[in-house]
Amino acid sequence: MTPVAGLPITPPPLPTIGGQQPNLPAGAQPFKNVLVEALEQVNAMQSQANQAVEQLVTGGDVNPAEVLTTLQKADMSFRMMLQIRNKLLQAYQEINNIRI
Amino acid sequence: MISALDISTSALVAQRIRLDTVSSNLANLTSMTRDENGEMQPYQARFVIFQTDEDLQTRQGAIGVKVANVETEQIEPNYRHDPNHPYAIKSGPKKGYVAYPNINMTAEMVDALVATRAYEANLGAIELSKNMAQQSLRILG
């Protein structure tokens, strides 16, 4: 019987935090970057919609229908983001509840 | 910002002025006016001249309408022989005749009808513009 101490036990490679990046296929990004980018896009759409409304009420040469469409797009992006955030939180809590 | 509403409104105003001149012509079918020499002249029909209004145009090429001028006709009056009338012509080839306005009543009535139809058509256009703007608020759901 071989002694336990001598067995080569190689734990699976853990993801490094803050150290080297794990190997990714070309063109992919870490999930964190994807999220941050999406947040910035939603924010940009919101400020774009706000600007469009302000332009319209200060007499600018914008089409009211266009402004409404921009507003609705920004609204939907925000709600989508909120839902994604809720699902992420839910997933995190589920993982937390895994009893080891 | 000039919109369809402003352009239709300019048409409403113009057509109403046109209707006003028609009413004036019909009301004065047998009227006389005193001209600058103090003599009595028969009433001459008025008519409007429409023109596109450069102050009321959009970038996409829509343009409004305005009344450029209210002109007076210069046509031969109707002469009727009535030597005892106070305004009969005293001398010349038309002595003893009274000059009456030469207004074609039928033509004026037709003009009034056309003006009314145009007014109604522009009212319809205004309703549609209002409707479009209100309905577009449904984008926000």
Add this chain to the structure above:
Amino acid sequence: MMPNLFAGTTIPVLGEVLNFAQARHTVLAGNVANVNTPGYRLRDLNEAEFQQQLKDAIHHSQRPPSLADTEQPDPLLNVRQSLENLLYHDETNLDLEKQVAEMTKNHLLHNFALTVMTDQFQLLQTAISERV
């Protein structure tokens, strides 16, 4: 933090637009009521002037605040107070069609501002309740 809850939205601006639209409605309705009054001079609220003041207030509130700023913290308050100064006498003839057309345009502006403002409130509500 609480008063600035609405600072990033267009809600304050739209509130001023609503104020203006309602004030202008009463002035225009007064014109229509006086269509047969002899010697009546048309009144109106200067929309271009209001839009310019709104633009200035928005621009002012978006500048980074400096230590030398002794003006009031809410530039939109300026706009609300100047509402009385927008009244002017229009020397053109009282065309009933024009007055009704102006009322219609004002009405559309009012409804637009109201709908957008309601939508913004709902969006804030969604964000606060986290319930999409």
